Amino acid sequence: MKRTxxxxxTSSGLGREAVKMFASKGWNVIATMRAPEKESELNELQNVIVTRLDVLDHDSIATAIQRGIDRFGQIDTLVNSAGYGQYGLFEAVSREQIISQYETNVFGLMDVIRAILPHFRANNGGTIINISSCGGLIGLPTMSVYSxxxxxxxxxxxxxxxELASQNIYVKLVEPGGFQSNFHHVSAQMKATPGESEPYNTFLIHTGALFASLVGSRSTTSEDVAKVVYEAxxxxxxxxRYIIAGNVESLVKARQELSDQDFIDFMRSKLNQ
Structure with a gap:
């Protein structure tokens, strides 16, 4: 019996590549997105159904899960890939933007998990893969809300x-650093900037230099990350945890090897050169 x-x-980026990866390995895939009517490519893949799921819409979550069960019999794995990055200095990010970030990246994800757990328990098992970030291991300046x-x-x-190990349900985290996708492009368009940024000018110059050096070494692709998701x-x-440090490997290594205070001092030195 094929796994599902x-x-x-899945409309773009890692989620989209994950659909292609699982489908290429013979899995059934329920590819969900907010606007499936705009999709034309994934519908053509064998054993893939494209359906609506907006993590902020409880009814759409339940409907997508039930449609997948009706089509394929059961669901074995959930990959929570929906999310975005709210970038910008904290002082510039509005309360509404912060709420929106958490509603998508945290509360919406929780709602999807809550909705599928009864099905996993009924099947005596399942796997939940949450797409996190190296920004969940390291607090990154100008990404404080996202981090x-x-x-x-x-x-x-x-x-x-x-909790779920007692139910034979595995929870896994895939933690990519920066990789080639439209994620950062979209996040950059949403970046919040303060009306008065002069006090931060020197800091932003140093931060920009640090990020430029990291982005310049970016070689990991969405497909590379999708391979790790499939492995998990x-x-x-x-x-x-499955860490794909990519262009932030030096920061992740420092986080793992240094004491807490030594790491904080290391980061401060990078931002105050």
Whole structure:
């Protein structure tokens, strides 16, 4: 019997590549997005259905899950890929923007998991793969709101993994650093800037230089990350974190090897050169 995965956020980027990856490996795929009527490519893939799921719309979550079950019999794996990055200095990000970030990256993801858990328990097992970020391991300046949403996802997923192990349900985190996709382009368009940024000018120059050096080394692609997502779904390991450091490898290595204060000092030195 073919295995089935439901993937959120498949209109572009990693979610889209994950659909192609699982389908190429012979899986049934429920590819979900907010506007499936605009999709023309994924519909043509064998054993793929494209259906609407907006993580902010509870009814659409339930409908997408049920449609997948009706079509394929059961769902074995959930990949939570829907999300975006709210960039900008915290002082410039509005309360409404912060709420929107958490509603998508945290609360919406929780709602999808809550909706599928009864089905996983009825099947005596399942796998949940949450797409996090190295920004959930390291607090990144001018990404404080995004990073905090991913830190929340990290803590939630780790705690949830202990709870659901008793139900034979695995929770996994895939944590990419920067990779080639439209994610950063979209996030850059949404970047909040303060009306008065002069006090931050020197800091922003140093931050921009740091990020430019990291982006310049970016070589990981959405397809590379999709391969790791597929590995997490199929390796049979009770492993929580799958780190794909990519262009932030030096920062991740420092986070892992230095003491907490030494790492903070390391980051401050990078931003105050």
């Amino acid at each position: 995965t439901l993937i959120t956020g 905090s949403s991913k830190f929340a996802l990290e803590g939630f997923s780790e705690a949830l993994s202990y 779904a199929t390796d049979g390991k009770n492993q929580l």
